Amino acid sequence: MLSFLWISLLVISQTEALKIGAFNIQTLGRTKYGKEEVMVYIDLILRRYDIVLVQEIRDAAGNVIPGIRNRLASNGEEWEVVYSERLGRNSYKEQYAFYYRPDKITVESSYQYDDGVDDGTDAFSREPFGILVNSDITGGLKKFGILGVHIAPNEAVEELNALVDVFTAAKENWGVDDVMIMGDFNADCTYVSDEEKEQLDLRTDNSYLWLIGDDVDTTVSSTDCAYDRIVLTGDLLKAAAITSSAQEWRFDNVFNVNATMTKAVSDHYPVEVNIASDIFHLLPESNSTDGNTTDSGMSTTMELTSVTTTSILGSSISDPLTSSHTTTDRNSAVRSTGSVSWKLAVYFLLSNILAVSSL
Numbered sequence: 622m623l624s625f626l627w628i629s630l631l632v633i634s635q636t637e638a639l640k641i642g643a644f645n646i647q648t649l650g651r652t653k654y655g656k657e658e659v660m661v662y663i664d665l666i667l668r669r670y671d672i673v674l675v676q677e678i679r680d681a682a683g684n685v686i687p688g689i690r691n692r693l694a695s696n697g698e699e700w701e702v703v704y705s706e707r708l709g710r711n712s713y714k715e716q717y718a719f720y721y722r723p724d725k726i727t728v729e730s731s732y733q734y735d736d737g738v739d740d741g742t743d744a745f746s747r748e749p750f751g752i753l754v755n756s757d758i759t760g761g762l763k764k765f766g767i768l769g770v771h772i773a774p775n776e777a778v779e780e781l782n783a784l785v786d787v788f789t790a791a792k793e794n795w796g797v798d799d800v801m802i803m804g805d806f807n808a809d810c811t812y813v814s815d816e817e818k819e820q821l822d823l824r825t826d827n828s829y830l831w832l833i834g835d836d837v838d839t840t841v842s843s844t845d846c847a848y849d850r851i852v853l854t855g856d857l858l859k860a861a862a863i864t865s866s867a868q869e870w871r872f873d874n875v876f877n878v879n880a881t882m883t884k885a886v887s888d889h890y891p892v893e894v895n896i897a898s899d900i901f902h903l904l905p906e907s908n909s910t911d912g913n914t915t916d917s918g919m920s921t922t923m924e925l926t927s928v929t930t931t932s933i934l935g936s937s938i939s940d941p942l943t944s945s946h947t948t949t950d951r952n953s954a955v956r957s958t959g960s961v962s963w964k965l966a967v968y969f970l971l972s973n974i975l976a977v978s979s980l
């Protein structure tokens with residue numbers, strides 16, 4: 622009952638600040654880039670997000686990455702891109718690119734994980750690459766890191782277990798605790814068994830929160846595999862992530878395109894999660910034990926009331942492009958909210974009652 626109350630409160634009180642996605646756009650090279658009928662859908666999918674990681678870019682000439690940025694910006698929107706080198710142990714190379722809206726965030730730095738010489742004893746085929754995000758619109762979570770990875774299918778378990786070291790190195794490099802990693806993990810079906818999944822270091826250590834559950838299907842084809850994932854660590858990021866928003870995004874249903882066109886876009890659906898804007902405005906006041914709690918508490922309650930009203934109204938005019946298929950791991954959602962204080966819960970309860978009664 623109490624857990625249910627908590628989830629209800631958080632759903633009501635969280636307002637989306639950032640929408641973050643990860644999309645493996647199968648073999649994104651000059652050939653696909655040249656197909657205008659396919660690229661218009663890729664533009665639409667990428668524009669859904671404020672920050673989106675694109676994987677499997679394969680273009681030695683280097684035209685595709687800036688070309689997509691220019692396409693995204695061609696309608697007057699602001700778009701920038703940060704991208705990795707071409708990565709791979711042999712002549713097969715891929716690049717990662719983060720496209721983002723500079724009016725929503727700034728990218729303070731990028732980070733390329735280095736696993737040494739590509740001699741086969743190294744950890745990754747395509748070493749994770751990431752960005753340190755700075756945003757004023759994500760409440761108390763001002764800075765956080767986003768890593769992208771495309772795990773090699775035939776070494777999936779080994780590479781997935783090596784991600785713990787990547788988190789450690791990235792956190793140290795950036796000086797932040799809040800980091801997410803997302804991308805095509807190949808973490809299902811023939812590449813990672815159910816038993817292997819349970820034993821992954823990122824699963825047995827509960828400081829990591831997995832947002833896309835094992836039952837999700839991120840493949841466009843008839844196979845049912847949860848390849849693409851989002852994993853978070855850091856208390857602020859775990860609490861700010863709106864776990865109920867985490868899902869695969871079935872663009873074929875939304876655009877009503879046939880199977881041929883869907884496969885021409887990719888063999889994967891993007892996965893995504895929203896980061897909340899409002900919840901952490903409350904934290905310092907609600908945790909305060911000094912004599913000023915009355916004043917700050919009142920102003921905080923008023924602020925929250927206005928935010929939640931917007932949130933409730935917003936939900937009634939929900940994004941028509943949002944899929945109704947929600948795939949959150951409910952247990953993870955409960956776990957992520959467990960550390961917030963009960964005092965804060967009372968604030969949310971009262972504020973939401975006020976917000977609802979004022980409508």
Ligand SMILES: [Ca+2]
Nearest residue numbers: 736743745746
């Ligand atoms: Ca390597």
Ligand SMILES: [Ca+2]
Nearest residue numbers: 840842843844
């Ligand atoms: Ca499928």
